Amino acid sequence: MNSKIKQIADSSLDKIASLEKRLSGVLKPIKPRKEFVHGVAHRIQTGPQAAFVDWIANWHLVAILIAGIFSLIVFLAVVGRVLQSLTRKRRIA
């Protein structure tokens, strides 16, 4: 019984070793494109613009900002319209 467990454990270790070998064959370094590497290097040299690109890439923030500005415009338009109609009513009265 013990020898069978040992046999299974040994075979399991062998399989783990073979899996490690397969993984090292699959996970191999890849060279990024030169245009990409140089492009980012150039943008890093431009400093604050790079930070802006990073910020703009976060589209959630941009979407929230645009939605916020749009809501504010709509809100101001509605308030303006209400005030306008109130002043008109007073004039008529």
Added chain:
Amino acid sequence: MVPEPEELELLLRASQGDLDAFGVLYEKYVERIFNYVYYRTGNVHDAEDLSARVFYRALHHIHTYTDRGVPFSAWLYRIAHNLVANWHRDRSRHQEIPLSDAPTIHYKGEPPEVAVMQTQERDALLRLIRQLPSERQHLLILKFLEHMSNAEIGETMGRSEGAVKSLYHRTLLALRIEMMESDLDNASLQSQIGQVD
């Protein structure tokens, strides 16, 4: 993974706003970060986009680096890990690009049909790796691509060496089970069934 004196000097200069110093650090680490992101995302376009953002973010927050007491590479990997996690979160809205987008690895001297089989097997194994939990993918990439020790991986992941060792073992076992279930390791499955019988 103690930073070299030249790297410490570069980090100090970069944190004071020296873009040339940051450029040198970028040249040193860009391939490693690109590879990490590529194997986490499975396509070159997103890998390029996210790798660029890793360095923009690093540049933007470089002044906070010195306070953290972790190697610069570990800090970059953490930024990359967080950006990839966000990318996966958003991906449900995106259409997944298949791994055929991957750069071809040429198997020298192999007949074409063998090379095709090897490529298919490689793609299938990569797909299985990418189905593992994020932390396990992170571990495998650092182990096999970066050849980091468990202690170094621990620094990057914020875990102890023992915890990394244990996670590594569990990851390999999980991957083996996945391979058996997906017929990638059919022969070993059959032999194991034979042993249990």
